[in-house]
Amino acid sequence: EPEVTQTPSHQVTQMGQEVILRCVPISNHLYFYWYRQILGQKVEFLVSFYNNEISEKSEIFDDQFSVERPDGSNFTLKIRSTKLEDSAMYFCASEVGLAGYNEQFFGPGTRLTVL
Amino acid sequence: AQSVTQPDIHITVSEGASLELRCNYSYGATPYLFWYVQSPGQGLQLLLKYFSGDTLVQGIKGFEAEFKRSQSSFNLRKPSVHWSDAAEYFCAVVFDRGSTLGRLYFGRGTQLTVWP
Numbered sequence: 001e002p003e004v005t006q007t008p009s010h011q012v013t014q015m016g017q018e019v020i021l022r023c024v025p026i027s028n029h030l031y032f033y034w035y036r037q038i039l040g041q042k043v044e045f046l047v048s049f050y051n052n053e054i055s056e057k058s059e060i061f062d063d064q065f066s067v068e069r070p071d072g073s074n075f076t077l078k079i080r081s082t083k084l085e086d087s088a089m090y091f092c093a094s095e096v097g098l099a100g101y102n103e104q105f106f107g108p109g110t111r112l113t114v115l
Numbered sequence: 116a117q118s119v120t121q122p123d124i125h126i127t128v129s130e131g132a133s134l135e136l137r138c139n140y141s142y143g144a145t146p147y148l149f150w151y152v153q154s155p156g157q158g159l160q161l162l163l164k165y166f167s168g169d170t171l172v173q174g175i176k177g178f179e180a181e182f183k184r185s186q187s188s189f190n191l192r193k194p195s196v197h198w199s200d201a202a203e204y205f206c207a208v209v210f211d212r213g214s215t216l217g218r219l220y221f222g223r224g225t226q227l228t229v230w231p
Contacts (some may be wrong), residue, residue, distance in 0.1 A: 004158075031216045042223040043159070043205060048216040055216045095217065104150070104219060106159040115151060 002026045004107035006092050012113045013082055021077045021110045025100030030097030032075045034067065034103060036060070036088040043091065049075065050097065082114045117142050117210045121222035128196050129230045136191040138206030147209040147217065148189040150180055154202045161231075162204075165189060176200070192227050201229045 005024045013019050025032055034046040047065055048055040056074045057065075075094075079086055089111050093104040118141045128134055140146060147166050151159040163174025170182040180191045189206060206222040 033216070034217075035219070035221075041206075043219075043221040045218045045220070048218060050216055056218055058218075091160075095221075102219065103161050103164055105161075106151075108156075108158040 004090040004092055004094055004105050006090075006107035006110050008110060009108065010111045010113070012115065015084055015114055016081050019079050019082055019112060021079075021090050021092075021112070022079070023075045023094075023107055024073055025092065025094030026096075027073070028096065028104055029094035029105075031055075031104075032067075032069070033095070034077050035091045035093065035106075037091065037109075038085075038088045043078040046077070046090075050101055079112075082112075084114050087112055087114045117208075118221060119206055119208050119220050119222040120173060121204075121206050121225050123225045123228045124223070125228070127228040130198050131195050134191075134193045134196045134200070134227070136204050136206075136227070138189045138191065138207050138222055140187050140189070140206075141188070141212050142208070144211075145182075145184060146211075148180075148182060149207040149209075149219070150174065150178070150189075150191045151205045151207055152176075152202050153205065159205065162191070196227075196229055198229045198231060201227055203227070 006115045007022045032049040037043045041112045047057045062079045087108045091109045095104045120139045149164045150162040162178050163181045165172050203224045203226050205224045207219045209217040
C-alpha cells in the first residue's frame, strides 16, 4: 500500500541553524501539507501546497519557513534559522486532490530537536 | 470562532469494556469530520471520516462514530476495547474547503490506556 515517507526520523540541530525536512508524498497525490505537534500540544497546521504554490499558511508559518517541491517527488520544509520553540514533531501529509474532499495521508513524522 | 474540543485528556478502560471518546466542534455549518489514531512513534492513521449522509459511520479496527448535528458532536465508539487500542486519538475537522485545500483543525487528543 502506498505511503507517505519522511526523512530523517529525528533531527537534532543547534539554534540558528538551517534544517530541511523531507517528505515523499504518495505518487499520484496533488495536495501537500505540513503540520507540527509540539510535545504535549495539539497538531497544528503549517501550510498547504498545490501546483507549486502555497495554497494557505497559518500564522506559525512565518518568513523563517519555506516549502518547495524541487523534483516532482520530494516535498520539503525548510526552517532558515531554528529557534528553541521550533522543537516539535513535523508531519507531512498528502491528498489525492480529486474533485471534492478526500482524506489526508500522514507520514510518520520527523522529530526536530533544537538545542 | 472555529474550534475542536476533546474534553477528555486521558481515559482508562479495561480490556473488553466499551469505549466512547468525545469530540465537539464550533462551526455554523456541517464540517468534514475525522478521527485519527497515533500509536507511539507512529504517524497519524485515519480511523474514519464523515462528509455527509448516514450519520453513523464505520471505520477500521471495529470503530464507529456518530455525527449529531444538534450537539455539534462526532463521538468515537468501540463496543469492546482490545489492549492494542491503547494509543492517542485525535478528532480533526475541515471547516471550509472553499477555494483552499482542506486544512485540518485538530483537537488536543485523548490518550487511551487499556488495562488487561
